[in-house]
Amino acid sequence: MNVLDYMGYELIEKIKGTEIKIEEIVQFYYDRIEETDKIIHSFVHFSKEKALEKAKYLDESFKKGNSIGKLYGLPIAIKDCICVKNSPTTCSSKILEGYYPPYNATVTERLVDKEGAICIGRTNMDEFAMGSSTENSCYGPTYNPWDLKRVPGGSSGGSGACVASGQSIFALGSDTGGSIRCPASYCGIVGLKTTYGRISRYGLVSYANSLEQIGPMTRCVQDCALLLEIMAGKDPLDSTTVDKDVDQYTKELDKPIDKKVLGIPKEFFGEGVESSVKASVKKAIDELKSLGAKTVDVSFPHLEYTIPTYYLIAMSEASSNLERFDGLRHGKMVENLKGDVFEVFSRTRGEKFGPEVRRRIILGTYALSAGYFDMFYIKALKVRTLIKNDFQRAFEKCDAIVCPTMPTTAFKIGELVDDPLQMYMMDVLTCPVNLAGLPALSIPCGFDGKGLPIGFQIIGDYFEENIILNIGYLLEEKLGIFRGLAPITKRGN
Amino acid sequence: MSSKYEDVIIGLEVHIQMTTLKTKLFCSCNADYRSAGANLFTCPICLGLPGSLPVVNKTAIEFATRLALALNCKINKSMYFFRKNYFYPDLPKGFQISQYNKAGGKAFADGGIITIKLKDKKKDLQLNRIHLEEDPARLVHKGSIATSPYTLVDYNRSGITLIEIVSEPIMRSPEEAREYLKQLKSIVQYTGISDPNLEGSCRVDANISIKGHPRSEVKNINSFKEVERALKWEISRQKNLIKRGHELIQETRHWDGRVTISLRTKEFEKDYRYFPEQDLVPIEIDQEFIDKVRKDLPEMPNERSTRFQDEYQLSEFDADNLVLDKNIADFYEEGIKSEPSFGIDDYKLYCNWLMNDISGWLNDNNKEIKETFLKPSQLIDLIKAINEGKITGKIAKTFVDKIMKGAPVSEIIKKSGKERISDEKALENIAREVIEENPKIVDDCRKKPSAKEALIGKVMAETKGQADPEITRKIMLKLLQELGIE
Numbered sequence: 001m002n003v004l005d006y007m008g009y010e011l012i013e014k015i016k017g018t019e020i021k022i023e024e025i026v027q028f029y030y031d032r033i034e035e036t037d038k039i040i041h042s043f044v045h046f047s048k049e050k051a052l053e054k055a056k057y058l059d060e061s062f063k064k065g066n067s068i069g070k071l072y073g074l075p076i077a078i079k080d081c082i083c084v085k086n087s088p089t090t091c092s093s094k095i096l097e098g099y100y101p102p103y104n105a106t107v108t109e110r111l112v113d114k115e116g117a118i119c120i121g122r123t124n125m126d127e128f129a130m131g132s133s134t135e136n137s138c139y140g141p142t143y144n145p146w147d148l149k150r151v152p153g154g155s156s157g158g159s160g161a162c163v164a165s166g167q168s169i170f171a172l173g174s175d176t177g178g179s180i181r182c183p184a185s186y187c188g189i190v191g192l193k194t195t196y197g198r199i200s201r202y203g204l205v206s207y208a209n210s211l212e213q214i215g216p217m218t219r220c221v222q223d224c225a226l227l228l229e230i231m232a233g234k235d236p237l238d239s240t241t242v243d244k245d246v247d248q249y250t251k252e253l254d255k256p257i258d259k260k261v262l263g264i265p266k267e268f269f270g271e272g273v274e275s276s277v278k279a280s281v282k283k284a285i286d287e288l289k290s291l292g293a294k295t296v297d298v299s300f301p302h303l304e305y306t307i308p309t310y311y312l313i314a315m316s317e318a319s320s321n322l323e324r325f326d327g328l329r330h331g332k333m334v335e336n337l338k339g340d341v342f343e344v345f346s347r348t349r350g351e352k353f354g355p356e357v358r359r360r361i362i363l364g365t366y367a368l369s370a371g372y373f374d375m376f377y378i379k380a381l382k383v384r385t386l387i388k389n390d391f392q393r394a395f396e397k398c399d400a401i402v403c404p405t406m407p408t409t410a411f412k413i414g415e416l417v418d419d420p421l422q423m424y425m426m427d428v429l430t431c432p433v434n435l436a437g438l439p440a441l442s443i444p445c446g447f448d449g450k451g452l453p454i455g456f457q458i459i460g461d462y463f464e465e466n467i468i469l470n471i472g473y474l475l476e477e478k479l480g481i482f483r484g485l486a487p488i489t490k491r492g493n
Numbered sequence: 494m495s496s497k498y499e500d501v502i503i504g505l506e507v508h509i510q511m512t513t514l515k516t517k518l519f520c521s522c523n524a525d526y527r528s529a530g531a532n533l534f535t536c537p538i539c540l541g542l543p544g545s546l547p548v549v550n551k552t553a554i555e556f557a558t559r560l561a562l563a564l565n566c567k568i569n570k571s572m573y574f575f576r577k578n579y580f581y582p583d584l585p586k587g588f589q590i591s592q593y594n595k596a597g598g599k600a601f602a603d604g605g606i607i608t609i610k611l612k613d614k615k616k617d618l619q620l621n622r623i624h625l626e627e628d629p630a631r632l633v634h635k636g637s638i639a640t641s642p643y644t645l646v647d648y649n650r651s652g653i654t655l656i657e658i659v660s661e662p663i664m665r666s667p668e669e670a671r672e673y674l675k676q677l678k679s680i681v682q683y684t685g686i687s688d689p690n691l692e693g694s695c696r697v698d699a700n701i702s703i704k705g706h707p708r709s710e711v712k713n714i715n716s717f718k719e720v721e722r723a724l725k726w727e728i729s730r731q732k733n734l735i736k737r738g739h740e741l742i743q744e745t746r747h748w749d750g751r752v753t754i755s756l757r758t759k760e761f762e763k764d765y766r767y768f769p770e771q772d773l774v775p776i777e778i779d780q781e782f783i784d785k786v787r788k789d790l791p792e793m794p795n796e797r798s799t800r801f802q803d804e805y806q807l808s809e810f811d812a813d814n815l816v817l818d819k820n821i822a823d824f825y826e827e828g829i830k831s832e833p834s835f836g837i838d839d840y841k842l843y844c845n846w847l848m849n850d851i852s853g854w855l856n857d858n859n860k861e862i863k864e865t866f867l868k869p870s871q872l873i874d875l876i877k878a879i880n881e882g883k884i885t886g887k888i889a890k891t892f893v894d895k896i897m898k899g900a901p902v903s904e905i906i907k908k909s910g911k912e913r914i915s916d917e918k919a920l921e922n923i924a925r926e927v928i929e930e931n932p933k934i935v936d937d938c939r940k941k942p943s944a945k946e947a948l949i950g951k952v953m954a955e956t957k958g959q960a961d962p963e964i965t966r967k968i969m970l971k972l973l974q975e976l977g978i979e
Contacts, residue, residue, distance in 0.1 A: 083544045103537050105544060205543040210771040239548050239774050320578050323587020324541045345580055368766035377768060
């Protein structure tokens, strides 16, 4: 059998039916990585020996009739900013070189330790999740497997590329302003950003802590729902998680949606959105209508303020969250220790942080400084409330909002590196969701003229992940494109 | 108030560790950091490791509520924590989680009053607010900071719960500040949230100004005892400058145990970039919780003083002093309650012994009563020995050092041979010798009766104070009478 033909939930059935061993699956993926990662560069660290050892152990254990968890040893690729005990976790930054966290993130604990997934490796990302292209990594960029000249999106670009190219069946990303949905869209896979507080952030190295969530990145909606069921829920170690029952997401996927009303926000189909993207998304909306869903126009009068608001808040939080990186307790310090402690800290941070991280720290520090705080940070919080209110008004009329995930398909490597503002504009359709703390799913809905995947975004009301997964699942079935993998090629255009 | 200080304005910020909390403010690490080797009581949270998140210790909220109620503050029902950002090796996250009463933030509680008594006059000192925050790590140097070849960091202290009590700028002299701290320490001790006698558990920052001039903030005065000295020094520094016609500048200064040294001036003040800590959800405190804490609030020093005046007939002065240190007051009650034969005179006597000789010894030896072997029953035995005439009060005073080290009173009396001599025959013999050896004084007695006291004193000296003074007097007067001296 060809492992690549099967989704995660199907592989689980194969293992249960003893058609294939866990070790064979894990070995298969490592072979695949060996063959392809030289050109894609999704991964930054591996733990192959440990992974194969665990696969063997799980096979043995299963043979003896023991329970081995809901994930049956399936491989999961984990973004480099989510802690895995005694395994390198560097946020693709030189400042965390050689750092091995002594503890597991709660999601790692739940997926790997409790439910038996196997961490196959750590995926590349924009340094500290700051970026939309995975170009800001101290390890160099990841290449989009649909067109190796293009970016995979970011910041969870390694996770997006590895799932799209069949290097892992599951991956984890984190989404602060679109960092899961952007690579999901550019790589043609499924990515979910949950309601703020649905999944524990304990063990996720913070970039902008009031905005971000960890989330699953998979080849299909059902796998996404499967991971979410395990990851979601109250965590005593993260007080921002909400004590609310976790839905049985996998059981609600095929419910009819003929009673559902979809909100169409005209501002999300504006000038900056490529026409091929608009066309593909509109076609997908028609498919949903054919399943009985109704549509209604909704409005986002404050969308134009989203980017400045998002970046002010994210950078302000980042400037504080990244203060702990001084080289003293974890990671690396500069070798020359001349001067007082402040000098050594400054040189360490100056040398070990990349340019985008330094830019955001400086801007954030400025925005929080005395005299500017009210003008920038407080004002941004006020606009954040207005954007939240826009969503609240929209959800009075509809059950979910549908729109493109990204205004374009994947751009070329190097194309926007020197134009940070243009790069920031790429987040315009994803970051309002983070500002509001809502859940949103991105699934592939088609391809543009260049053969690059287009992402379809479904935004839900608070804690209504079940509804967006339900809509996403039915659309996925209808479109029938999800089983295809990226070709791993260089294209002419 | 002495005229020396009439234009002085002092405000204090007191940081007190909640030493009776079992775990730290934002993690479940053992908070008894003094008892462990360096960096043993740490975890990803108090080490600020990447990805770790704080969770508020609920008991810390209860303790803060207790103190707020004891100080009559107004507790804020909904509040959140703030981040105070700055770089320093003792701050593993690069920010301290604290509370802030600006930028939309609220302190834990606002207002409050501490009543002091100075020269028998009561004065209410207004508080501004109290708030919770985490303690940074401890920096360890070899010798002094200036000459140490290295700095070590012990993160055991990182994340220990501090409660900060901020007064209004309302104190008018170092003595008022001293009394304020004395009362505050006492109240904290009674609430049970801290043992303020533990070294390093209380730290003070003082704002000092002379009316009409810029203020200076003296940082890190590491014990209550130091505060009065630091304030006096700083006030005379400021006054001298003014006298010589210099302008004062707003600045932050450091007390090094001897003098205050300028750390930075206003234009170099740190910008802490306070903003909300969103890893923690807002704290909501409802009336039901406050009522419950109030109901369980232990007896406070002022209530105890009133009760002591009622139950034990102590004067207000005695009672106020006695209750100040809870351990002393507890000792007192345990002692007198254990002896049913004791009456009002003994209550007073027991109090005097505790407040004079015992407290004096504790002060001289820099110890707390709990650190000694003294038991309430020993003081009972001592007072009974005096009452029964076994020893004189004067002799008893020489026993203090021994009983503090745990020796039973009866044994000390036996060993020292200092039982009171009340044997009339023996005393008469000594008295006769004194009369024979001092004809001059005997002669004086004929002219002025007060000279008799000198002879009695000679008998006391001869017996090293063991002679019963009443009997001695009786005998001496009798013998002099025999010589025709009335």
